Amino acid sequence: MQTSADCISRRTLLSLAAYVTLQLVLSAADQNLRLHLLRCAVAVSTRHFPAGGTLAISIPRSNAYTTGHARRTISHIQQELELHDQGTRRLQLQTQWPIVISTPGPTKGEASKYKDQSYVIFTGFRATSGDMIEELEQQLRVLKGRTAWNPRGLFLILISEQEGRDAAMARQVLQLLSTYKALNALVVVPAPVHALALYTWRPYQSPDICIQVKEVLLDSWLFENGGHFVSNSHLFPQKVPYNFKGCNIAVSTLELMPFVLISKGADSEKRCSEGLECQMFTLIMKTLNATFQLKFPGEERWGKKLGNSSWSGMKGHLFTYKSEMAFGALLLGTEECDAFECSVPYFQSQLVWHVPRAKQIAKWRSVFLVFRLTTWLALIAVCVAVIFLLWRMSHSSETPSYASLSKCLLSVWAVVLGVSVPQMPRTLKVRALFLICLFYCLHINIVYLSFMATFMINPGSEHQIRNVEELANSDVEYGYHEGYDIHFNDTTDATSENILRHRTQCGGSENKCLERLTKKGDFAMLAATDIVEYTAACGYLQNPWKSLFYAFQTGFVSSNYVMYLTKGSPLLDRINSITRHATEAGLVNHWWTKIINSCTLKSYMELQEEPSTLSVSHLQSAYVILFLGLGLSFSAFVVELICASGRKNCLKKVV
Incomplete structure (x- = not known):
């Protein structure tokens, strides 16, 4: 008869055997899962990642594995490390991409001339899904800190833990990626039954869920027969559609003619009605079939970079993600394009010196000309x-x-x-x-x-100032906006130093400087050709269709007008495509010519046509010569009288 001790010993052995068997089964299952996870990653990468583009592989921190769930043993941690090592090795063996390894922690911040084209992100085991998301965010933060960061690249996220909530896990990961503007993302999550589920999301599908993340199951990877896809569907479809289906976009702008003119509609809502950039923006919104909400920066207008690396004004709206895009005489600049996304240029302007037109020669000199x-x-x-x-x-x-x-x-x-x-x-x-x-x-x-x-x-005009050297050596006073001082900081150029020393400030009072240029004729101004051309057409013309000032033939410096978008905005490629087509079709030049001609016609109708007939003023020179001749004749007559009188006196004395 068995004793109670023998029963306890047998139960202990059975429990131990069951535990060992369970661990072996779990280990085999984990090993099989990781094997197919790697096979799936290689299959996706070789099919969809662009050959020759940089592939960035992100792995979690090595010390993070020791803080996981209690059931994780050293063996499991070792298997996680082997997964990352084997995954990196298998991708390198494909010899299709230059590979960069990224891990959370201090980085050197090395600069790169090329953007990453694709990303493979391994996630580690955590006690909860929240811990895993937190660790993934650290990995993304490190990737974003690299100069090669490209949110428009292809992202493949590999989750090795099986928790039975694959869709919910994928949704959390996709929501996190959307905050980093990474839309071309594919999340691989273990499915409950010997398979891997591949999830993504599609924005701008309806007005109700424009940018709300809703996971979509694209395909599945089955473990049988060495592993294969179920439907072989395209795993990285176009995320930004051609039709936004009425989705709303927040846009910042400011009123500045001839680029932006804001008017109120019947519902008292401010609308972008006229102006060059308003027409371009309206074309973009109509092409995308999108709605928009205008936001205005107030007195800060375009804004500037602050001491804490943030921005104010309209640029601050983009920096804080209050707006998705901005337009309104925004220039293509290195500092701005590092902080925001710049569209392709659609209008070019130049800084040109505008000087008074030479005065008309005095009409009394006309007969000698x-x-x-x-x-x-x-x-x-x-x-x-x-x-x-x-x-x-x-x-x-x-x-x-x-x-x-x-x-x-x-x-x-x-x-x-x-x-x-x-x-x-x-x-x-x-x-x-x-x-x-x-x-x-x-x-x-x-x-x-x-x-x-x-x-x-028309006796003609006096000498016209035609270059900077003549302007600097003349008695004409000149000025411009203080922001243009950077173009005159050449200490080796005496002309630039002279201009910088004697220039007058025109910031915020360009119209006053322009009035002084045109009306008094004693002031020269450095200004953008488009602004001056529009202003001249709308009020500073003289017959026949001639402006009251002279613009130098050579530009001082060129500038390009662009639209700004938030950094990493997925709308950039679509907006660039529309803008490029509009520019190449000549629409921008057509809009600009129409604006200038319309304003010129209005101004010309207000001008009084002066007939070119001879008047007393035109005969100044004739009268000058006439009176000069009369004066000489009278002088000769007086001299003759004096001489005749002198002769008579002499004859009387002789007699």
């Missing part, structure tokens, strides 16, 4: 030569009309003016010389009279 100075000197020289020759040739002849220099002068002057002379020359030599002078003066008069009316109406 028909010929150049050399022509006038040649005419005077010919007349002097003819006068001297006439006097010498007639000095010994019987012709008294040309015997003195004064009479020769009067005759030549009569020929120049096209009137008759007091007496025709008698000798053959004098007649030949007189005829040559007559033909010469006739041709001069024909040319002069042909152009004299033109120069009386």
Whole structure:
């Protein structure tokens, strides 16, 4: 008969045997699970990861395995380490991608010129799913800290723990990835029955669940026959659809013509109605079939970078994720594009010096502008030569009309003016010389009279300032926005130093500077061509269709207008595609030309057309010469009277 001690001993042995058997079964099951997890990872990577692109493999911290559930033994921890080691080795053996290993902890922050194209993230065992999500977030934080971080890459997350809640686990992982803007994600979770479930999610499928994460089972990996997919479906479908189905997007902007004009609709809601960028934004929203909510930054407007590495204004909306995108004269810049996503440029502008137009030449000088100075000197020289020759040739002849220099002068002057002379020359030599002078003066008069009316109406302008050197050496005062000072910090250039030293501040008062430029004509301004072109078309024109200032032909520095999106925004590629098509189709240039022409027509209708007819003001030069001649004649008359009176007095004394 068996004793109670023997019964207890037998039960103990049976329990021990059952425990050992259970551990062996669990170990075999875990080993089989990890084997197929690796096979599935290799199959997904080789089929979908772009060859040649960088593959980043993230593994959890090595010291995290000792803080797990009590049932995890050293053997299980060793198996976890072997899983990560074998997974990395198998991916390296494919020789399709350069591989980078990432683990949570201190990093060197090495810069990379190339973005990661794909990610494989191993998760470790944790006591709860919350601990696992927390560890996964640390891994993602380290990956995001790398300069090669690319949220638009392909993400494969491998979960090795089987908890029987594969869908819920996948949803938590996908929700975490969505906060990092990683939409192209595939989560591999152990299924209850000898299989792996592959989950993803699809945003913008309906207005009710636009960006709400709802897991979708794409395919399953079965363990039988060495492992295979059930349906062989595409595991990384296009996540950003062409049709957003009315999903709402938060957008920040500010009013700035000619780019953005905000108006209120019938429901008192502010809308982006007119302007170059409003038309581009409206085209994007219509193409995406999306709705939007406008947000305005207030007095901070575009905003700037703060001391704590955050941003204010419209850029601050993007930095704090209050808005998904922003537009409104935003420029393509290195610092901004490091903090946000910049779209492809769709409009280009230049900083150009705008100087006053040269003043019109005084109208009394118009009669002298028909010929150049050399022509006038040649005419005077010919007349002097003819006068001297006439006097010498007639000095010994019987012709008294040309015997003195004064009479020769009067005759030549009569020929120049096209009137008759007091007496025709008698000798053959004098007649030949007189005829040559007559033909010469006739041709001069024909040319002069042909152009004299033109120069009386429009005598032309004085010297126009056409480059920076002439501007710096002139007496014209100049100014610009203080933000442009960075373009004049070249200490080796004397012209830049001179401009930086004497410039006037125009920040916040561009219109005042422009009014001074156009109305007073004593101020030059460095400004963007598009802003000045629009402002000039809307109020600073003169007949005929001519602005009141002159723009240098060469630009000072170029700038490109873009839209900003939150860092890693999945909308970037779709917006770039629409923007690029609109630009290549010429829509942007068409919109801009339409805006300028519309404003120009409105301004031109307000201008009074001035007829180009001769008036007293145009005849200034004629009256100047007339009164000058009268003055000389009167002076000569007075001198003659004085001389005649002097002669009479002398004769009386002699008598």
